[in-house]
Amino acid sequence: MKQERAVTVLEVGGAIVDRETVYRQPVHIVLEGPSIVRLGEGAYAAQPGEVVVRRWRKLDRIAIPGLVNVHGHAAMTLLRGAGDDLPLMVWLQERIFPMEARLTRECVYWGTQLACWEMLLSGTTAYADMYMMMDAAAEAVAESGMRALLSIGLAGTDPAVQAEKLRESRAFVQAWHGALDGRIQVALGPHAPYTCPEPFLTQIADLAAELGVGIQIHLSETRGEVDQFLAQEGLTPIGLAERAGLFRVPTLAAHCVHATQNDIEILRAHDVRVAHNPQSNLKLGSGIMPLGQMLSRGVTVGLGTDGAASNNNLDMFEELRLAATLHKGVNEDATAVDAATAFALATEWGARALFMPEGFGTLRPGAPCDIVLLDAHSPHFAPSHDLLSDVVYAAGADDVRDVIVAGEWVMQNREPTALDTERIRYEARRLKDVLTGHTSSSNVES
Numbered sequence: 459m460k461q462e463r464a465v466t467v468l469e470v471g472g473a474i475v476d477r478e479t480v481y482r483q484p485v486h487i488v489l490e491g492p493s494i495v496r497l498g499e500g501a502y503a504a505q506p507g508e509v510v511v512r513r514w515r516k517l518d519r520i521a522i523p524g525l526v527n528v529h530g531h532a533a534m535t536l537l538r539g540a541g542d543d544l545p546l547m548v549w550l551q552e553r554i555f556p557m558e559a560r561l562t563r564e565c566v567y568w569g570t571q572l573a574c575w576e577m578l579l580s581g582t583t584a585y586a587d588m589y590m591m592m593d594a595a596a597e598a599v600a601e602s603g604m605r606a607l608l609s610i611g612l613a614g615t616d617p618a619v620q621a622e623k624l625r626e627s628r629a630f631v632q633a634w635h636g637a638l639d640g641r642i643q644v645a646l647g648p649h650a651p652y653t654c655p656e657p658f659l660t661q662i663a664d665l666a667a668e669l670g671v672g673i674q675i676h677l678s679e680t681r682g683e684v685d686q687f688l689a690q691e692g693l694t695p696i697g698l699a700e701r702a703g704l705f706r707v708p709t710l711a712a713h714c715v716h717a718t719q720n721d722i723e724i725l726r727a728h729d730v731r732v733a734h735n736p737q738s739n740l741k742l743g744s745g746i747m748p749l750g751q752m753l754s755r756g757v758t759v760g761l762g763t764d765g766a767a768s769n770n771n772l773d774m775f776e777e778l779r780l781a782a783t784l785h786k787g788v789n790e791d792a793t794a795v796d797a798a799t800a801f802a803l804a805t806e807w808g809a810r811a812l813f814m815p816e817g818f819g820t821l822r823p824g825a826p827c828d829i830v831l832l833d834a835h836s837p838h839f840a841p842s843h844d845l846l847s848d849v850v851y852a853a854g855a856d857d858v859r860d861v862i863v864a865g866e867w868v869m870q871n872r873e874p875t876a877l878d879t880e881r882i883r884y885e886a887r888r889l890k891d892v893l894t895g896h897t898s899s900s901n902v903e904s
């Protein structure tokens with residue numbers, strides 16, 4: 459007897475499947491469980507054995523793959539605007555670290571929920587996060603319905619502190635890696651070579667190899683960092699990370715703004731993924747990453763916002779557009795980072811950067827049903843000469859209406875389905891006082 463298969467049909471007014479395949483006419487997307495099984499132009503016609511159990515008719519929407527934010531510190535939403543117009547090291551040491559010393563578990567929980575709300579509103583379905591008290595972050599993202607690659611940020615020179623951090627990371631991997639049908643992934647998170655001595659980096663790589671997880675780390679973010687390592691070690695931070703054995707395991711390196719030609723070769727040779735964070739790099743005055751050279755040499759690159767305290771938002775539409783325009787300007791070349799490349803950076807290549815299986819970050823058959831629905835009636839799509847161009851160069855977070863992750867609606871008509879947004883806003887305002895050490899809130903906010 460022929461097996462019946464329960465499917466859901468989503469009908470939309472148009473769709474971007476990946477950087478090469480765009481439908482400007484109505485499209486039907488057939489889902490089975492959390493995955494896309496097929497899609498095509500026009501109305502749905504049942505295939506033998508298919509039983510339609512749900513039908514979502516949304517012809518006033520355009521479907522794109524969920525955006526992937528490959529670098530950030532989610533709970534830093536609570537520190538947004540608390541230290542602007544400063545270079546990285548001054549910003550970290552004089553503003554951020556003193557406030558982070560007051561962080562509590564509830565700060566991380568509510569700060570992460572605030573980040574998830576903001577990311578859903580701007581069409582992000584998956585993100586990477588390196589921070590503290592990450593069990594609270596994991597609970598917060600689990601409730602939101604999003605996907606995340608989570609890491610406890612590791613730093614320290616004291617061997618007892620290092621050993622404790624490794625113990626915590628092991629327990630965190632055991633508790634959360636692969637949880638919720640794979641929605642939550644865990645990597646180890648050495649902060650940077652300037653906060654993790656080389657032997658500690660080697661121990662972290664050993665543990666990652668033993669546990670079968672990847673690593674995320676900040677590398678070569680500023681010229682000062684590179685100069686310091688060249689002077690002290692005769693190696694760039696990327697060269698030192700290689701010598702420490704970090705790249706034996708799948709690694710995601712954030713920034714790489716000052717990567718040399720030799721560094722790019724090291725990254726390529728070890729298949730190190732790179733997180734490009736143009737807005738944060740500009741705001742902190744760090745510089746501009748050589749994206750064109752990375753891509754032409756075959757390095758996998760994704761796009762990230764970095765934390766909300768250095769960006770100062772988590773809007774991947776802004777990042778996408780900035781990546782597409784910034785490199786044209788600095789290279790005086792309008793063909794640099796074309797719309798299709800920028801779109802891939804924010805979707806399919808971002809998913810690769812987060813160690814996700816092939817097909818993630820697309821709407822191709824076999825991909826997970828992580829879909830963002832845009833308002834087809836937005837002025838940004840009228841008229842439409844080129845839908846991919848509209849999404850990259852014209853659309854913005856305001857055009858995002860609905861978000862589906864693994865076949866579940868996590869935002870409908872701009873309302874997250876599982877987040878209590880009023881409570882998040884209240885807690886974020888209340889917790890500002892915990893972080894600043896002040897006791898009273900202004901009436902304007904309450």
Ligand SMILES: CSC[C@H]1O[C@@H](n2cnc3c(O)ncnc32)[C@H](O)[C@@H]1O
Nearest residue numbers: 531554588589590611612649676765
């Ligand atoms: C130890 S948890 C992560 C740690 O990283 C800090 N951080 C945030 N943004 C950046 C950045 O751009 N470069 C380096 N470090 C950064 C964050 O404040 C946490 O302390």
Ligand SMILES: [Zn+2]
Nearest residue numbers: 530712764765
């Ligand atoms: Zn960062």
